[in-house]
Amino acid sequence: MSSPRYATIKEALRSQITQGLLAPGDRVSSENQLASEFSVSRMTARRALLELAEEGVLLRSQGLGSFVADTRPMSSVTQIRNIAEEITQRGHRHSCCVLQHTELPADSLSAMQLGLNTGELIFHSDIVHMEDGLPIQHESRTVNPRMAPDYLAQDFANNTPSAYLSAVAPLTEAEQSVEAILADSDIAKNLQVKKRSPCLKITRRTFSEKGVVSLAILTHPGDRYRLGSHMNF
Amino acid sequence: MSSPRYATIKEALRSQITQGLLAPGDRVSSENQLASEFSVSRMTARRALLELAEEGVLLRSQGLGSFVADTRPMSSVTQIRNIAEEITQRGHRHSCCVLQHTELPADSLSAMQLGLNTGELIFHSDIVHMEDGLPIQHESRTVNPRMAPDYLAQDFANNTPSAYLSAVAPLTEAEQSVEAILADSDIAKNLQVKKRSPCLKITRRTFSEKGVVSLAILTHPGDRYRLGSHMNF
DNA sequence: AAGTGGTCTAGACCACTTG
DNA sequence: AAGTGGTCTAGACCACTTG
Numbered sequence A, B: 001m002s003s004p005r006y007a008t009i010k011e012a013l014r015s016q017i018t019q020g021l022l023a024p025g026d027r028v029s030s031e032n033q034l035a036s037e038f039s040v041s042r043m044t045a046r047r048a049l050l051e052l053a054e055e056g057v058l059l060r061s062q063g064l065g066s067f068v069a070d071t072r073p074m075s076s077v078t079q080i081r082n083i084a085e086e087i088t089q090r091g092h093r094h095s096c097c098v099l100q101h102t103e104l105p106a107d108s109l110s111a112m113q114l115g116l117n118t119g120e121l122i123f124h125s126d127i128v129h130m131e132d133g134l135p136i137q138h139e140s141r142t143v144n145p146r147m148a149p150d151y152l153a154q155d156f157a158n159n160t161p162s163a164y165l166s167a168v169a170p171l172t173e174a175e176q177s178v179e180a181i182l183a184d185s186d187i188a189k190n191l192q193v194k195k196r197s198p199c200l201k202i203t204r205r206t207f208s209e210k211g212v213v214s215l216a217i218l219t220h221p222g223d224r225y226r227l228g229s230h231m232n233f
Numbered sequence C, D: 001a002a003g004t005g006g007t008c009t010a011g012a013c014c015a016c017t018t019g
Helices: A005-018 A031-037 A042-054 A083-089 A108-114 A161-168 A185-191 B005-018 B031-037 B042-054 B083-089 B108-114 B161-168 B185-191
Strands: A058-061 A065-068 A074-076 A094-105 A121-131 A134-143 A173-182 A198-208 A211-221 A226-232 B058-061 B065-068 B094-105 B121-131 B134-143 B173-182 B198-208 B211-221 B227-232
Touching: A005 A042, A031 A042, A042 A058, A042 A065, A058 B108, A083 A094, A083 A121, A083 A134, A083 A161, A108 A121, A108 A134, A108 A211, A134 A161, A134 A185, A161 A211, A173 B173, A185 A211, A198 A226, A198 B198, B005 B042, B031 B042, B042 B058, B042 B065, B083 B094, B083 B121, B083 B134, B083 B161, B108 B121, B108 B134, B108 B211, B134 B161, B134 B185, B161 B211, B185 B211
Parallel strands: A074 A226
Antiparallel strands: A058 A065, A094 A121, A121 A134, A134 A211, A173 A198, A173 B198, A173 B227, A198 A211, A198 B173, A226 B173, B058 B065, B094 B121, B121 B134, B134 B211, B173 B198, B198 B211
């Protein structure tokens, strides 16, 4: 039941990177060095390096060596993912801090975006998501109560709004825009970054069969987050 | 200059699939069969099968074999668009300013990203695109000369690099990441924004059938540009 | 010249699936 | 029992990069 040797080597390299012993741009041990360090054949050490390169963790170049790639997390533009899953999948710990979780009357803009009347009660949450204790996303979410009447009763310590909502009102459609903004003092405080530092702001409207489910404004520190996508034509 | 043997095997399998000799669900030859058919070692035949599986062409299962996968859904949710067309479509006027348009030897990073050798000549352009006279995108583009040998002869006043490149080397694949950065003094000057204002930076690598075509770094003023997408599930 | 990654061989033992 | 893919070895020659 032991894991393959190439997997052990991958894990060792990965943890050196997450621990900061290897920084982006650093050269990692060569195939031959790893083979001798871990007492495996070069082909096995090579496989570890190749797979890490495939995963975007390393860059390799003939004659030069293998180098640590930009380590910022990258999530896909083309799919809607649960931030907690994303973090867990990277081998990190997700935690979050619920700043607000309440109902309030819709102002005209929110009402319009959710397809409700101004003044109708809507649900609103403000949550900071953390990766290994460091803030990675501020989620400001406005929810259509017709689509998720029990939203307020949810405890978001173990389940994200995104996960809950897609369970009660399966996603059929989403609209989003991505922009670069400067952190105002609120965002700066919540994300633990300097005021006026660059942030990636994703504004997303999600739909289920019966209409608009929620509006999310997701703000990420620019130096700790990237959005990535891979397209085939 | 001959291609590796595993590539030959991949091509053979691929063409059998496109010609219809192998249909989705069909089992392809096993590692051992391919090894003997092509007179290579099992490891080499194996590599061909592994890479095709990685690319989504095959599905493999221990004890069972390798099977042709179902035709993949085209998930081109985010599309690569030509900035000039985009602007024109909005009813505005596109213009551009070519800051640089030259050839130079590749440093090791560019070489790695383009799949070339360090020191090989590559093409490079720096262009500012304007919408109704106001800068909207700074395009720093590095081009693989093998894919577009006449790149330097192009006049970008009426045709963007993107349009030219997709004409001479049709896009088959693209990889991109999106991040929020602060304008440095160069970018600030080119985009006519204040230094340290937020910008959206898109790093895109485009591929045609034969390999990497170009690497583009597209920088947009955060307050004049957004990326949007609409998804259906 | 010494080191790097890229390709390749001819073996080996294993876990898994089917007949 | 025979065949499949999964892991691994200990070699080899090559192209490429740097000093």
